[in-house]
Each structure stands twice: as C-alpha cells, then as structure tokens.
Amino acid sequence: MKTAIYWFRNDLRLLDNPAFTLACRSVDRLLPVFIHDPAASEQTRWGFARTGAHRQHFLADTLADLRLQLARQGSELIELSGAPEQVLPALATLCETRSIFCETISAPEEQAQLVALRAAGLHVESVWQSSMLDPADLPFDVQRLPDMFTAFRHAVEKAGVLAPSPLPLPRAIPPLPALPAMLPQRYPGLRVAAAIADQRSSFPFTTAAYAGGESAALAHVASYFQRQLVHTYKATRNGLSGTDYSSKFSPWLASGALSARSACQSLKQFEAQYGASDGSYWLWFELLWRDYFRFLHCRYGVKLYRAQGLADTTLATPGHHARSFRQWCLGETGEAIVDAGMHELAATGYLSNRLRQIVASYLIHDLACDWRAGAAWFEAQLIDFDVYSNQGNWLYIAGRGTDPRGGRRFNPQKQAQDYDPKGHYRTLWSKA
Numbered sequence: 001m002k003t004a005i006y007w008f009r010n011d012l013r014l015l016d017n018p019a020f021t022l023a024c025r026s027v028d029r030l031l032p033v034f035i036h037d038p039a040a041s042e043q044t045r046w047g048f049a050r051t052g053a054h055r056q057h058f059l060a061d062t063l064a065d066l067r068l069q070l071a072r073q074g075s076e077l078i079e080l081s082g083a084p085e086q087v088l089p090a091l092a093t094l095c096e097t098r099s100i101f102c103e104t105i106s107a108p109e110e111q112a113q114l115v116a117l118r119a120a121g122l123h124v125e126s127v128w129q130s131s132m133l134d135p136a137d138l139p140f141d142v143q144r145l146p147d148m149f150t151a152f153r154h155a156v157e158k159a160g161v162l163a164p165s166p167l168p169l170p171r172a173i174p175p176l177p178a179l180p181a182m183l184p185q186r187y188p189g190l191r192v193a194a195a196i197a198d199q200r201s202s203f204p205f206t207t208a209a210y211a212g213g214e215s216a217a218l219a220h221v222a223s224y225f226q227r228q229l230v231h232t233y234k235a236t237r238n239g240l241s242g243t244d245y246s247s248k249f250s251p252w253l254a255s256g257a258l259s260a261r262s263a264c265q266s267l268k269q270f271e272a273q274y275g276a277s278d279g280s281y282w283l284w285f286e287l288l289w290r291d292y293f294r295f296l297h298c299r300y301g302v303k304l305y306r307a308q309g310l311a312d313t314t315l316a317t318p319g320h321h322a323r324s325f326r327q328w329c330l331g332e333t334g335e336a337i338v339d340a341g342m343h344e345l346a347a348t349g350y351l352s353n354r355l356r357q358i359v360a361s362y363l364i365h366d367l368a369c370d371w372r373a374g375a376a377w378f379e380a381q382l383i384d385f386d387v388y389s390n391q392g393n394w395l396y397i398a399g400r401g402t403d404p405r406g407g408r409r410f411n412p413q414k415q416a417q418d419y420d421p422k423g424h425y426r427t428l429w430s431k432a
C-alpha cells in the first residue's frame, strides 16, 4: 500500500495540476495538506507584517473552495500550521510514509524548503507547473534565457512554441490514509477578519464573482471571453479603474486557482471561434511576460534578491528613507496620482499595471528609496502577489534586472495627464 502527502503550495486547484495528478496516479492513499507558515505573517525588516489582511482574506476563500472541490471527489484538505520543513516530516511519520508530492517553486525561500525536506530524509517529487510554456519546449536552455524580453519573445514566436494542453481533473483521488484523531499542529481555523467591501474596487473580491478559488476563477475566465472583452484589451489595458479594462486574471493565477495553461487554452479557443485580434495577441504577450519572470528566476535565482539585483556590483546600495517610505505607503507624498494609487492599493489589495509602474517609479526615482522596501509593501498588500512577477517588475523599474537601461522613470505629472486627463481617478481615490 503506497501512501503519500500532497503539499499544496501556490497551486490551489484540481484542474490542470500535473503534480497533483501525478500523486493521484502514483499512490493508494493520499493526504492533501496546506500549511499555514507563521513566517508569512512575520514582521518584515521594513516594519510591517509580511501578509496583509486582503491577501489573507483572498487565501481563506481560495482554501475554502479547494476544500469543497476535494470533498466533491471524496477527499479532504488538512490544514496545519508551522514551518513546512518541520510539519511535513512529522506528518509523514504519522502517515508511515516518506513520500511527498508538490509543485516546484523556483524562488530561494521555497527552494530552501525542499532542500530541508530532502535533508530530513523525505522523498520529494516536485513538478514545475506554474508557467504557460513548458521550459523544455523553449528553443534554448533556460540557463541561456535571453537577457531582453523582446529577444525571448521573438525566439519563442519564431520557434512556434505553444502552451501544452491543460490536464483534466484527476480521474479519482485516492482515499486518505488512517490518521490519529488529534493531529499535532492542526490549523485552528482562525477567522480572518471580514474584508471591508469598497465600492470603488477594480477587483471586488468580497463579491462571489471575484472571490478566491478555482470555481470563481473558471467562471470569470468564461465570462471574460464570452463578453468578448479581449478584443478591446489592447486599447483598454492601461485603464486605471473598473473591472473590465484588463483581464483581472492575476489574483487567481497567483494563488494557482487558475493555471496559465487553462487561461491560454481559453484564449486560443476564443481566437478559433471569433478570430485573433490585436487584443487577443496582447493578452498572450502579457502572459508571456509572466513566464519570462518565472524563467528569469530559474536562471538567476538568489541574485535577483540582492540590493543591486543583476546590476554591476559597483552600483550603490539603494538608501532607505523611513519617513518618505511611510508617506508613500500611506499615500501622503503630496503627488496626487501616486497618493491616489497608494490609497487604492491599501483599501482594496489591487492596483492597475499602469499605477503599479507609476508608484514604483516614484518610490525609487523620486523619493530615492530602496526598491526592496517597495517590493515588500506590494507583497503585503497585493491579493495577486506573485514572487516572480513582483520581484521581476520591481527590478526592471529600478534598473537592476536583466535590462538595466538606467531603470524606468515615469514622470507622474505626464502620466496623470495621459491616463487621467480629467482627474476622475485622482478624485475617486483622493481619500483612502
């Protein structure tokens, strides 16, 4: 009788989950677990908790939906709390197994967890599955990833690389192994404080249609393409406010409730039915950016986390000006478009791509603050926090990624004039 633990990480779904499907096929008894790591709530060196209330709320909804999906297939989700590298070996002993299945996450902390589990004698089968394209299909070794996104995109397009088809639901989920009635470190099911609904939100996750979890994700993707919004995506994607100017796939992609391959399949089916357009191409283009930041981690790993990033080591370490940083976080810089963006972020956990660029640039290039503090604030606030995309975009704007060119400075007044000419956005978010 083969038994294993399936450790859900940022892949909180059953559809198109190759690691989970592999586990289901390989063993007779399977224990699906999610671990609430206290490190996720610790204070950062910048003086705030690592995970804010919005992201906690979105995660709680996502897990509730996953529990439901597993129950429908006769299984369960066991939630535990503690450091995964301690909880999993103890749990494995209780289940009389040494076998763990999970997804591969190519960021330093997540990789260190797997190293620790293996050092503890566990057999960990991990599967790379968060990108749209399979790294094995790229026309180059991922260690030779081009340093410019455009070169990467051209190579991918020239080689005609396609996203693999998503996997269906596992045919059956093996039953749970026998477990002691009192599991140590069982998650006490802490109630996350109810999120405050803000009518102004562009991603109103307190409503059923935008809730965390696979069910809402799949319904949203279907509705997005049914309403043919993708045709206008290129023209509207720089919008600042509203639910429809961009796809709003990111919170579900980041939690893994939606796979990038499923999103891509829906896009391709749409194109087959209604024809391709600038809009549909541009959505693929943005999903490719998401992949690029993933592959960048595979190539450069921990170097992306240094103060200087990938830039020349003679580049000065960025300064940290606690007062300016605090004013930025609170939306009290005196620059109206920046303050409006920071109010929206704090009130809703979401911000348009345009505003993310504007506020990040302002912190780095106008306030001369440390980009890592800004990245940490985004990590705490964003419901779509994704380690690869967040780190990659911050480095890019700071000019410390693969494509330095002195970084990207956005003139806030010009940006306000171009994207908020009548000041509607600034008025809407003049107060938090």
Ligand SMILES: Cc1cc2nc3c(=O)[nH]c(=O)nc-3n(C[C@H](O)[C@H](O)[C@H](O)COP(=O)(O)OP(=O)(O)OC[C@H]3O[C@@H](n4cnc5c(N)ncnc54)[C@H](O)[C@@H]3O)c2cc1C
Pocket (backbone or CB within 6 Å): 237, 246, 247, 248, 249, 250, 251, 253, 254, 283, 286, 287, 289, 290, 293, 351, 352, 353, 354, 356, 357, 360, 378, 382, 384, 385, 386, 387, 389, 390, 391, 393, 394, 397
């Ligand atoms: C400083 C900064 C930090 C960011 N941090 C994150 C983050 O933590 N998590 C995150 O998912 N995105 C991040 N982004 C990228 C981007 O802002 C969001 O993905 C996008 O705004 C999400 O909204 P959407 O799903 O409607 O995007 P759409 O415009 O509809 O794009 C479709 C999808 O493409 C991907 N995508 C779009 N733009 C980018 C981009 N610039 N980089 C990587 N992927 C992209 C996303 O998965 C997105 O869901 C960041 C951007 C900046 C400038």
